[in-house]
Amino acid sequence: METLGTLCAWCSQPSAARVYGSVQPSEYDEPELLSLIICEHCRYPSLVSQTPDDYERGWGPATNLWPHGPRSLNPAIPAAIRGELLEARTCYSSKAYRATTVMVGRCLEALCVDKGVTSKPLQAGLQRLAATGAIDQRLLEWAHGLRALRNDGAHHSGERITADDARDALELAEALLDYLYVFTSKYEAFKTRRMEQSLASRSTALPAGQAPATSTSPSGVDPHAVGTNSDAPVEVGHSAEGTTLTSA
């Protein structure tokens, strides 16, 4: 049976765990392999996740999802960025705190590039995202306040990075990813749904036989767009051509 090298989440020992089954969810944007494994020492089961390694020749290191794994990352976050954050978490759980901040820095750089911001250094990129309204001002202040990110773990500064510094950087990265990819898309979907509901209820509230205004409505929404909403009731005389109510 296939084995997978991992740090067991139950007994904390390095383990050549047996892989009992794997699945690659097809609805994810980028490949991710989920596997059920059994530890060679304590025989307890765990669920782990792997993303492609840097050379895309195989799967990268396994990250524990269950038991007591980190909070799972929303699939709305691009897989490449999720991969950087998962690696940062692996560094943190291995007590490699400086490496954690390097990976968090890479993750945030990838996030800036994905949003079309190439300003360097990283703090300037985040500043740009805040200026365009893509991120909340409080997230920018949080980033500015982080010593570990300010000093850039990638360059030798001689300064010690503590476990708290590394955890702060990880938490900020998670908050930024949630804000940009999860909160924003859910909020936009909510606003769209609410606008569609309001258009549908306005259309049904009209007295029988009265056609809605044919010019642009006060809200600035094209009334013709109502007909494209499959949930909205379609009434005779509402078509864009307005030809259906001619008398004989």
Ligand SMILES: [Zn+2]
């Ligand atoms: Zn074990």
